[in-house]
Amino acid sequence: MLIMDKAQDVVAPPADTVPAAAVPADAQRLASDTVGDVTAKDAVICVRGGNVFYGDTHALINVSLDIGRNEVIALIGPSGCGKSTFLRCLNRMNDTIESARVKGDFRLDGQDMYARDTDVVMLRARVGMVFQKPNPFPKSIYENVAYGARIHGLAANRAELDDIVYGSLERAGLVDEVKDRLDDPGTGLSGGQQQRLCIARTIAVNPEVILMDEPCSALDPIATARIEDLIDELSEKYAIAIVTHSMQQAARVSNRTAYFHLGRIIEVGPTDKIFTNPAHKLTEDYVTGRFG
């Protein structure tokens, strides 16, 4: 309770429930909720005044954040503060949750993601997602990776499909481990391999952005290290937003870090600054392990 009171003293404007229509497009004013610079140069995703409600719960309150091309941004914060909710807004996975309502301005390459004429299928092809628990389909390894290519018609024939599958497995660093057993079920792999399979599956449809929601929380340290290396390599081609509970992981893989607290983004900044010299008291408490 104490923390929350403080948070509201410092950062919250009194009216939490700003409806989308009432949100002016003035990024500067909106960003004033947040300490630090929410903008990124060459932004691929641009969020202004984002709000999410689950029924009566106001889970994401007036957040603004850019994600730049070729950057890895880490989203950190205590459980239940809205990191997953924010991530799910960026490829409209919240559409699948009955009670969720999303308000605000969400743009991908300048296009409104929530506009009436936006094709959510195309959006999700451009903004891929990797989940907390590896969730390969109960199909063969090959079919897992080929799935997205098939539904989007990316391959004209079998040879092209093979190329896509091998290329994706290659980039996901999995090809050596599975090239002799592409017909085995993907569910038979180890946890870390499954997660890399899910990453291969995601990059097979050539996204611009990859969202990762605690991708290593179900993995052992060695598998985690491999995924972190992979994130490093992938950041050359994709914008990556990664939710993590591990401060070390955030420090290792990300250029920028956003600290979430009770549905708000409290502070955004270069990762080393957030961890060494946070501007906001709440951020400092969190990164120094005082709570969370």
Place this chain on the structure above:
Amino acid sequence: MRLPTLLLILAAIVLAAFFLGRQRALSLARPAGGVRSLHSLPKYYGYYASLGAVVPGIALLLMWAAFSDSLITSRVVASLPEALRNQPEAQLSLTLNDIRNLAAGQMQDESRSAEFAVAADLYNSLRDSSRKVLAGLVIALSFSGFALAWLQLRPQFRARNRVEAVVRFMLVLASLLAIVTTIGILLSVSFEALRFFRQVPVGEFLFGLSWSPQTAIRADQVGSSGAFGAVPLFVGTLLISGIALLVAVPIGLMIAIYLSEYARPRLRRIVKPVLEVLAGIPTVVYGYFAALTVAPIIRLAGQQLGLEVASEAALGAGLVMGIMIIPFVSSLSDDAINAVPQAMRDGSFALGATRSETIKRVVLPAALPGIVGGVLLAASRAIGETMIVVMAAGLSANLSFNPLESVTTVTVQIVTLLVGDQEFDSPKTLAAFALGLMLFIVTLILNVIALQVVRRYREQYE
């Protein structure tokens, strides 16, 4: 003492044993430093004492139920006068039946000789004393069983392990019971079927194309020598079940997909039980519906199209049966689809798949085993269904694949063969058992095939 009283007393002893056993454990534990010093929780000592009290008594009761009657009967037979005792087997069992009826007071036949009355009295008195002895023994056994268990109780006694072993034994027993019953049914049917095959060659039964089970009752009768070719019956069964599945599988599957993937949870909660009512409607009612409503409509429609439709067409019975088995498909498929983890759907959505692509490519393959199970259940229900066919498809054993003609099925023939007074050694009656055996084997094969299919194409999540 009557059996219910005895059981009540036994229950009381068991209950008391539980509390005494638990109490004993607690009092043993107290000097040793409380409940933590016991190997198991105190209640397990109670259970153990209860088991000690109940198991020997129940075992004796079961043995008594199994053997007492034959023991008593043999004593009664031994007491019968020479003339009655040396009758042939069949005669003797009739006599014994009479004696039992007399003993139960169900037959006041003055013409029976005094020997019968004496035997009946003996029967009664033997039964009375055996009951008394039983009651005494059971109670004594319960007490001594309890006492033995009680004496074993120590703080280090592994009561939980013992109790769990007994529970496991009972679980095994329960599953054995189901298996043994199945085998028993199979054996009894096979036995009668073998008697049939002694009179009618297997080949003729399996491959004969004509079915008319009217055999001559007297040797000098003409015209009805009987034909036992079962092919028309199986074709009829196949035809009607096939029509039913053609109706039920697509509709049931679509219902399941709608309910689990599209409908709001509230709608689903209402619709699913309502659908399941379909399976609970008595089949006689479906029979009426088929015969009085659907059949005339089909006839009318057929006439409009210039087709010849029999008044009891297979189509009507098949359609109505299909409606009846829809809930088997829809309900079980819905369960299977719902059991597919949300993470699978999320993974597919996140790759940009539409809802229908997700259903077709991810959800349905993952739910396949359950769906096949539902279809299989529906199929065996269709194959075994009798009433609708009796009422709507008739009895004529035509060999035809035309759904507009009248056909008959295996189950219908079994019923007609066994209805009314029958002698149990004519091929006509025994044929019913042969048909039953065939039906059993066919459904068994169906099951095995389905299991193979499921294992082959199963897509395991988790």
